[in-house]
Amino acid sequence: MxxxxxxxxxxxxxxxxxxxxxxxxxxxxxxxxxxxxxxxxxxxxxxxxxxxxxxxxxxxxxxxxxxLNHKILKVLKSIGEITVRSSLTDFTFAVSDKILDKQASLISEINTYSDIFYTSSRGVSETNIVVSESVSHLVDKHFVGEKLLHKWENLASITVKLPKDNVSTPGVYYFIFQRLAWEGIIVNEVISTSYEFTILVSEEEVDVAFKVIKDLKSL
Incomplete structure (x- = not known):
């Protein structure tokens, strides 16, 4: 009833x-x-x-x-290091039979460069690759023949380390992304592991996005 x-x-x-x-x-x-x-x-x-x-x-x-306040805010106050990287390019390719081999050859060559940002993720039908702009030409080189769905340039990443309690506390990500949405921040990509997550935003918005996340520690 x-x-x-x-x-x-x-x-x-x-x-x-x-x-x-x-x-x-x-x-x-x-x-x-x-x-x-x-x-x-x-x-x-x-x-x-x-x-x-x-x-x-x-x-x-x-x-x-x-x-919300007593559980989520406890996690947010324990946010660890926040790292910002700029000058990134985000590629999205359609999944193919050869794309893993091409990704392996890309990683092999990227390893010869120092201080380079690289991350990737794979969905059911798409593969995402984010690299420093200085090596974006290597993606073009190794992924010749693959179907490029999107390419975003002039991006920046914000990587946030979270306490272990985040995996057992519902609503943590909701709270963070809600704050970003309130500020009108467009999140191009989200990449996460168990205890950290990375968002990609335009370089024009990275300062505001960084402040939003940093201020969560003092709520």
Whole structure:
């Protein structure tokens, strides 16, 4: 059986930015409840009192404050080293039977260069390669004949080391990427391991993105 509390919680959870703002206590609950009433009435199939909605929102915001602030913020305060690299090029190729061999030959040649950024990931139908612009010509050389889907230049990477608690704490990545979205940061790529992740953004936005992530440690 649907209750006002369950319907209110479902409504809030379907709106990520509203969910975060509610957890921070920066929303006028009376105004929010007024806007929600038509949707809640339709969902429950009966009239809903605004006061009941306000009480449900208050209880939910207190619960969210515990779930988000006390768990996620503990992880964010323990963020480790943040590393920035600039002048990167991002290639995306369609997967083929020969692409792994070509990638191996690329890595072999790149290893002869010093202080070069290289990372790659593979999906079901795409292979992604990110390298320093100074060796981007080597990608063109070794991947002749492969289907290039995208090529992004003038990118920068931000690599963040996370504490081990991040793998057992739900919402950490959501919280980080939500902050980036609020600032209008476009994330071109995300590359992650268990205890660190790297995002690629345009060089024009890297300073803002770095500040957003750095400021998470002082929340």
């Amino acid at each position: 649907k209750t006002i509390s369950s319907v209110v919680e479902h409504y809030i959870k379907t709106k990520p930015f509203l969910l975060s703002a509610l957890s921070q206590g920066i929303i006028n609950l009376t105004s929010l409840s007024r806007n929600m009433l038509p949707d809640l009435k339709q969902e429950l199939g009966k009239e809903v009192k605004q006061g009941a909605v306000v009480m449900a929102l208050k209880r939910l915001s207190e619960d969210l404050d515990f779930r």
